[in-house]
Amino acid sequence: MFGSLLSKLTQPNPVPLADDDARLAITALLVRLARSDHAYGATEIDEINRILSKRYDLTRDAAAALLHEAEEIEAVAPDTVRFTNAVKDGVPLDDRMAVIEAAWSVVLADGVRTAEEDALMRMIPRFLGITDRESNEARLRAAKAMNGASI
Incomplete structure (x- = not known):
């Protein structure tokens, strides 16, 4: 799957992504966002794993395996x-809205919004x-979901 997605991402004309490739691309996009401020820590990793478990109904181990592959x-x-064009071409609009909400969850997870994260969050939705x-x-x-979770 790793090589398949990379070849699709590097093609001059994007091709629609299969479900597994779309799942991997979305996860990798969340990782890129989390790493953008050079502070990719446990809080963001936990949030991505939580998102993966909920969104794709994965066990903790399966979510961690998907995250590891996405990091690579x-x-x-x-x-x-x-990267975002491949997701746009391979994921329906309603799902892309959920991706943006998940992306914001990752940005907000550690309680610090950096300029790097903000820059990506201005770009990613547009693309x-x-x-x-x-x-x-x-x-x-x-x-709101994060504040509700801490109550």
Whole structure:
């Protein structure tokens, strides 16, 4: 799967992603966002694992395995523009909205929003066909869910 997704990401003309490739690409995109501030720590890793478990109904071990593979993909994947275009072409709009909400959850997980994360969160929604307003609404939902979880 690793080589398959990388070859699709590097093709000049994107091809629709199969479900497994889309799942891996989305996870790698979350990893890229979490790593953007050079502070990829346990809080963000735990949040990504929580998202994967919930979104894909995975066990803890299966989520950790998917995350590990996504970390490897993210480290060698092409620029974020091609990455997000592949997700856009392979994932329906409703699912892309959920991806943006998940992305905001990762950004907010450690309680610190950095300039690097903010820059990616201005770019990623746009490349996924999500408006700034929709992204802001997703951010508010993610923040509300995080505040509700701590009560």
